[in-house]
Amino acid sequence: MSLMFGKARTCSTADRGPAECNLVLLGVLGCGKSALTVKFLTKRLISEYDPHLEDIYSSEEIVDQQPVTVRVMDTCDQEGPMNSERYLSWANAFLVVYSIDNMESFKGCQLYLQTLALHNKTFRPQTPIILLGNKLDMDRYRQVSQCDGEALASRFGCLFFEVSACLDFPSVQHVFYEAVRRVRRG
Numbered sequence: 001m002s003l004m005f006g007k008a009r010t011c012s013t014a015d016r017g018p019a020e021c022n023l024v025l026l027g028v029l030g031c032g033k034s035a036l037t038v039k040f041l042t043k044r045l046i047s048e049y050d051p052h053l054e055d056i057y058s059s060e061e062i063v064d065q066q067p068v069t070v071r072v073m074d075t076c077d078q079e080g081p082m083n084s085e086r087y088l089s090w091a092n093a094f095l096v097v098y099s100i101d102n103m104e105s106f107k108g109c110q111l112y113l114q115t116l117a118l119h120n121k122t123f124r125p126q127t128p129i130i131l132l133g134n135k136l137d138m139d140r141y142r143q144v145s146q147c148d149g150e151a152l153a154s155r156f157g158c159l160f161f162e163v164s165a166c167l168d169f170p171s172v173q174h175v176f177y178e179a180v181r182r183v184r185r186g
């Protein structure tokens, strides 16, 4: 009897979910953070985007039949994780991006993941992290294998996806929605 009551309460909380979700995109310059942000927000690719523009964008979305205001901080660090205070406590989830055709960008991710792991040691609730290999359309020039991506993600307890800001919109949207789902699960 008490078990049934407990379950009903859980369901009703999950139905509402948080109404807002702050996502932060991190990664070295040129890995495609802005292209992914613009794709998610507009379904379009904008191929040349001001590389020094950092901003927060907001979009009303419906994820699993529940409305949510998704805010996306498209960061642009010049030299790795600097001044991370501006996003660490703001974020509900992190998307750490690299480009599959650029090993340096993959190495750059590791610095971000270490910074986030340190943050998650002291911050509750834990902030979900997604590792994201971008530029999947550049498979011919791949320098980072899918296995390498998966291994790094599992080392840091992240979800892992490979996408392309140039290819279909649904797979990019799926990544952002998975971040929202992770946040809802708490």
Ligand code: GDP
Residues within 6 Å of the ligand: 027, 028, 029, 030, 031, 032, 033, 034, 035, 036, 046, 047, 048, 049, 050, 051, 134, 135, 136, 137, 138, 163, 164, 165, 166, 167
């Ligand atoms: P950011 O510095 O991480 O914000 O990177 P940008 O979004 O500005 O992208 C850097 C460059 O990579 C631009 O020329 C983009 O057009 C290009 N780019 C971004 N995403 C992709 C992708 O998925 N595939 C390919 N081929 N190019 C991409």
Ligand code: MG
Residues within 6 Å of the ligand: 033, 034, 035, 049, 050, 051, 052, 053, 074, 075, 076
């Ligand atoms: Mg950018």
